[in-house]
Amino acid sequence: MSRLLKLNIFRYNPEDELSMPHMQEFVLEETDSMTLFIALNRIREEQDPSLQFDFCCRAGICGSCGMVINGRPGLACHTKTRDLPGEITLLPLPVFKLVGDLSVDTGTWFREMYTKTESWIHTNKIFDPTALEERMDNKDAVAIYELERCVECGCCIAACGTARLREDFLGAAALNRVARFLIDPRDERTDRDYYEIIGNDMGIFGCMGLLACEDVCPKHLPLQNQLGFLRRKMGITSIKRLFRK
Amino acid sequence: MQTVYTDFLVVGAGLAGERAAVEAAEAGFSVVCLSLVPARRSHSSAAQGGMQASLGNSVMGEGDCPDVHFADTVKGSDWGCDQEVARLFADTAPIEMRRLAHWGVPWNRVVPGKSIYYKGGKQYEKVEAEEKEGLIMARSFGGTAKWRTCYTSDGTGHAVMCTMDNRCAEKGVEVHDKTEAIALLQDGETCFGVVARCLRTGELRVYLSKATMIAAGGFGRIYPNTTNAVICDGGAHTMCVGTGVVPMGNMEAVQFHPTGIVPTDILVTEGCRGDGGTLLDVDEKRFMHIYEPEKAELASRDVVSRWMTHHMREGHGVKSPYGEHLWLDIRHLGAEHITGKLREVYEICTSFLGVDPIHQLIPVRPTHHYSMGGVRTNKDGAAYGLKGLFAAGEAACWDMHGFNRLGGNSLAETVVAGGIIGRKVAEYLEGCETEFKTGLINDEVGRQQARIEALISGANGSENVYKVRAAMQEALHKGANIFRTQEGLEKCVAELQEALIRAKKVGLRSNGKGVNPELAAALKLEGQVKLALMIAYGALMRTESRGSHNREDFPARNDRDWLTRTLAYWKKPEDTLPTLEYEPATTVVEIPPGDRGYGHSQIISADDKKE
Numbered sequence: 001m002s003r004l005l006k007l008n009i010f011r012y013n014p015e016d017e018l019s020m021p022h023m024q025e026f027v028l029e030e031t032d033s034m035t036l037f038i039a040l041n042r043i044r045e046e047q048d049p050s051l052q053f054d055f056c057c058r059a060g061i062c063g064s065c066g067m068v069i070n071g072r073p074g075l076a077c078h079t080k081t082r083d084l085p086g087e088i089t090l091l092p093l094p095v096f097k098l099v100g101d102l103s104v105d106t107g108t109w110f111r112e113m114y115t116k117t118e119s120w121i122h123t124n125k126i127f128d129p130t131a132l133e134e135r136m137d138n139k140d141a142v143a144i145y146e147l148e149r150c151v152e153c154g155c156c157i158a159a160c161g162t163a164r165l166r167e168d169f170l171g172a173a174a175l176n177r178v179a180r181f182l183i184d185p186r187d188e189r190t191d192r193d194y195y196e197i198i199g200n201d202m203g204i205f206g207c208m209g210l211l212a213c214e215d216v217c218p219k220h221l222p223l224q225n226q227l228g229f230l231r232r233k234m235g236i237t238s239i240k241r242l243f244r245k
Numbered sequence: 246m247q248t249v250y251t252d253f254l255v256v257g258a259g260l261a262g263e264r265a266a267v268e269a270a271e272a273g274f275s276v277v278c279l280s281l282v283p284a285r286r287s288h289s290s291a292a293q294g295g296m297q298a299s300l301g302n303s304v305m306g307e308g309d310c311p312d313v314h315f316a317d318t319v320k321g322s323d324w325g326c327d328q329e330v331a332r333l334f335a336d337t338a339p340i341e342m343r344r345l346a347h348w349g350v351p352w353n354r355v356v357p358g359k360s361i362y363y364k365g366g367k368q369y370e371k372v373e374a375e376e377k378e379g380l381i382m383a384r385s386f387g388g389t390a391k392w393r394t395c396y397t398s399d400g401t402g403h404a405v406m407c408t409m410d411n412r413c414a415e416k417g418v419e420v421h422d423k424t425e426a427i428a429l430l431q432d433g434e435t436c437f438g439v440v441a442r443c444l445r446t447g448e449l450r451v452y453l454s455k456a457t458m459i460a461a462g463g464f465g466r467i468y469p470n471t472t473n474a475v476i477c478d479g480g481a482h483t484m485c486v487g488t489g490v491v492p493m494g495n496m497e498a499v500q501f502h503p504t505g506i507v508p509t510d511i512l513v514t515e516g517c518r519g520d521g522g523t524l525l526d527v528d529e530k531r532f533m534h535i536y537e538p539e540k541a542e543l544a545s546r547d548v549v550s551r552w553m554t555h556h557m558r559e560g561h562g563v564k565s566p567y568g569e570h571l572w573l574d575i576r577h578l579g580a581e582h583i584t585g586k587l588r589e590v591y592e593i594c595t596s597f598l599g600v601d602p603i604h605q606l607i608p609v610r611p612t613h614h615y616s617m618g619g620v621r622t623n624k625d626g627a628a629y630g631l632k633g634l635f636a637a638g639e640a641a642c643w644d645m646h647g648f649n650r651l652g653g654n655s656l657a658e659t660v661v662a663g664g665i666i667g668r669k670v671a672e673y674l675e676g677c678e679t680e681f682k683t684g685l686i687n688d689e690v691g692r693q694q695a696r697i698e699a700l701i702s703g704a705n706g707s708e709n710v711y712k713v714r715a716a717m718q719e720a721l722h723k724g725a726n727i728f729r730t731q732e733g734l735e736k737c738v739a740e741l742q743e744a745l746i747r748a749k750k751v752g753l754r755s756n757g758k759g760v761n762p763e764l765a766a767a768l769k770l771e772g773q774v775k776l777a778l779m780i781a782y783g784a785l786m787r788t789e790s791r792g793s794h795n796r797e798d799f800p801a802r803n804d805r806d807w808l809t810r811t812l813a814y815w816k817k818p819e820d821t822l823p824t825l826e827y828e829p830a831t832t833v834v835e836i837p838p839g840d841r842g843y844g845h846s847q848i849i850s851a852d853d854k855k856e
Contacts (some may be wrong), residue, residue, distance in 0.1 A: 013758060013759045013760075014759065015446055015447055015758055015759025015760065016756065016758040016759055031566045031567075032508075032565065032566055032567075033507075033508055033509075033567075033597075033598050033599060035509065035597065037509065038508065038509070044762065044763075045711040048755070049710075049711070049753070049754050049755045049762070049763035050755035050756065050761055050762070050763060051762070052760055052762060054282070055475050056281075056282050056286045056288070056474045056475060056476050057286070057288065057290070057291045057474045058474070058475060058509060058511070059291060059509070059511040059593070059597070060592075060593075060596060060597070061290060061291045061400075061403065062282070062285075062286040062287075062288075062290055062291065062474065063285075063286060064282060064286050077597075078596040078597055080597075080599050082599060083599075099423070099444075099445055099760060100759055100760050103760070105423070105445065106283060107282070107283035107284075107420075107422040107423060110283060110285075111283075111414070111420070111422075114410075114411065114414045115414065118415075119411050119414060120349065120411035120412060120414060120415040121348060121349040121411070125347070127343075127344055127347040127348075129340045129343070129344070131343075132343075132380070133300075133342075133343040133346045133347075133380060133381055134346065134347070135354070135378065135379030135380060136346075136351075136352075136354050136379050137354065137379060138353060138354040138355070138356045138379070138382070140351075141351040141352060141353055141354050141397070142351070142353070142398070144351040145351045145397050145398050145400065145404060148351065148400075148403070148404055148407055149400060149403070151285075151403075152283065152285055152286075184349065184351075186347075186349060187349075
């Protein structure tokens with residue numbers, strides 16, 4: 001009754017001198033409500049225990065399982081096999097360093113991004129444990145959270161034309177991060193401070209506007225709006241800098 | 246071999262570990278966190294609901310204070326908790342929530358004026374006060390007297406995790422991700438760090454530290470069906486069990502949640518039932534009102550889970566390729582309500598099941614959710630048995646949850662305990678001098694290398710790691726689940742003992758080279774089976790029902806004999822059962838044991854104790 005799925009999976013173990021990059025075919029019987037999480041775990045447990053892939057929450061919250069699914073970066077955990085044809089091709093995300101098979105190193109990339117963007121609240125205020133919390137408009141809180149929903153899966157980076165061309169491009173995830181702090185009233189950085197971080201070709205002026213980042217974002221973040229918002233802000237900052245000098 | 250030296254080593258980079266790390270880093274110490282995954286992927290990030298703290302800003306939280314929070318927590322624990330710890334927690338939680346706001350958490354804030362809320366499917370109105378505008382808002386949660394749960398939309402854990410990890414980056418806390426600790430370095434008295442395996446290359450690495458903390462979350466993955474992330478597999482606990490001197494506290498206390506979706510056991514919120522959703526059986530008939538005429542679907546978590554399991558046992562479950570389940574029906578709430586108030590549920594159903602809950606039933610079953618048990622510590626977070634070893638968060642049995650945890654208290658515990666214990670660690674480091682014995686380190690590394698080689702060569706046998714793991718999970722599922730009996734637990738213990746023998750004979754089928762996932766699974770399997778035995782054997786010996794521990798053959802809560810905490814040791818590697826010891830549940834008693842006001846009410850009083 002149920003389909004036999006054919007999965008073509010990229011295989012390469014850089015730690016094994018005998019391993020060569022190649023595609024390997026696995027055949028698996030489809031079951032009800034099957035996701036790629038279930039399928040890949042079944043292949044590992046029943047067919048090839050060495051198969052490397054990353055899952056963590058398996059619920060679309062943590063962003064571990066970004067991979068290229070039939071040509072498109074996405075989260076494997078919430079990809080149902082019934083929405084795919086009988087032949088499925090799985091590749092690791094490009095741009096990030098390959099760990100093995102479908103597993104890539106997004107952690108190092110994102111940690112470097114935090115450092116570059118100084119991804120924390122910059123304030124001179126000191127916390128007073130005896131005082132009431134500082135008030136904040138709920139609208140601001142909600143707006144910040146909408147940008148903070150990024151799960152750092154790396155799909156937007158993997159799908160980005162500029163990021164594929166130049167290693168030092170910050171990419172949509174980083175620009176979104178900057179926007180998150182820019183709208184936060186607790187962060188005391190000025191537009192000129194942000195200009196130092198993103199006011200160049202590695203940042204906001206490197207984007208080619210291909211829109212793929214927003215197309216593939218599994219959390220449906222408004223990445224293009226943020227890019228437009230930041231580019232306007234930084235454009236104005238750039239002009240102001242010229243006149244001040 | 247690479248050796249990394251640091252003052253403070255944290256195994257785990259979730260909220261508890263990173264909060265403690267920040268505290269030590271601010272005191273001037275070097276800190277390294279080890280994590281299986283990038284820090285923000287920690288299971289802390291999956292928590293949606295919120296964190297309990299008695300700020301009392303919302304009109305529905307008026308009059309709330311640490312005393313009320315403390316009382317709710319003690320009742321929730323079924324008087325199994327350490328009351329001194331629960332007090333510390335309730336008093337500190339408000340400060341910690343405000344601190345998080347200062348660090349950048351976008352807590353939802355009070356919006357003054359009229360708004361609508363639902364309770365038991367009915368609509369009510371409330372008016373938030375003008376003078377509270379912009380303060381941290383709270384929402385309602387089960388088992389609490391007031392609206393006390395601070396939240397960031399439906400992604401509290403994620404938002405707090407981002408802020409905490411930012412704070413770590415700012416303070417120079419190093420997070421070594423894709424790194425798995427596999428053994429403690431210790432001499433039976435003091436802990437000196439860990440031996441770890443790099444999950445980028447497969448190489449072993451040594452981490453030496455003056456203080457080491459286990460903050461690796463729960464171990465739900467030793468059950469077959471759990472809401473836990475796949476990294477919550479108890480690997481860090483197995484290191485502690487392996488020392489023989491560090492006990493696990495209250496391992497038999499395991500929380501089950503009524504509505505995990507089938508097959509992936511992702512949670513759909515209790516809000517479904519709160520807003521009027523119903524549970525249906527194979528004939529699409531309601532059944533909860535038969536068992537609980539008054540509260541029906543709105544009885545407490547443990548009660549609903551129990552009756553659902555009972556009903557399936559009676560032959561009313563829906564058969565599926567993933568085992569039996571029941572249905573959750575929210576169709577009558579309507580499209581507007583489901584895509585509005587229950588947006589997250591709608592997304593989970595459509596994304597993960599391909600089920601449209603506006604028109605279709607949601608397959609659900611009670612599923613493993615939270616481990617109240619863990620590495621037993623004192624109120625300072627110091628582990629029993631080894632100097633220099635600490636534990637915090639779900640990994641620990643600090644013991645503010647006792648035998649049942651209230652929703653919203655675990656996420657709050659991570660940062661509250663992390664902060665308190667982090668300061669204690671900093672105090673410990675202040676006067677700490679250590680000698681690292683190279684012989685001891687070499688011996689341990691040698692032992693781990695030998696284990697790995699034996700697994701790869703199949704020197705001990707050719708048992709399949711996944712099959713043995715499945716046997717362990719199945720034994721726990723059948724015997725140490727929501728309902729427990731002497732017969733079932735005895736069988737469970739016997740099956741687990743069999744699994745233990747098989748676990749010692751595992752051999753890899755793959756070559757084990759590099760970041761081999763089969764090797765990672767094999768390295769922790771024997772320890773996992775020992776954890777499972779601690780649960781089953783502890784449950785077999787505890788002849789009463791308390792909180793989540795429900796013995797059909799001993800339905801009463803027995804304060805006369807069991808107002809105690811179980812300490813489970815694995816004293817010698819060749820033992821086939823854990824050694825159980827007991828200590829009083831609490832030494833400070835602010836609230837003497839009484840009726841919780843929900844669930845079972847049979848109590849054998851402590852006053853019945855014969856002198």
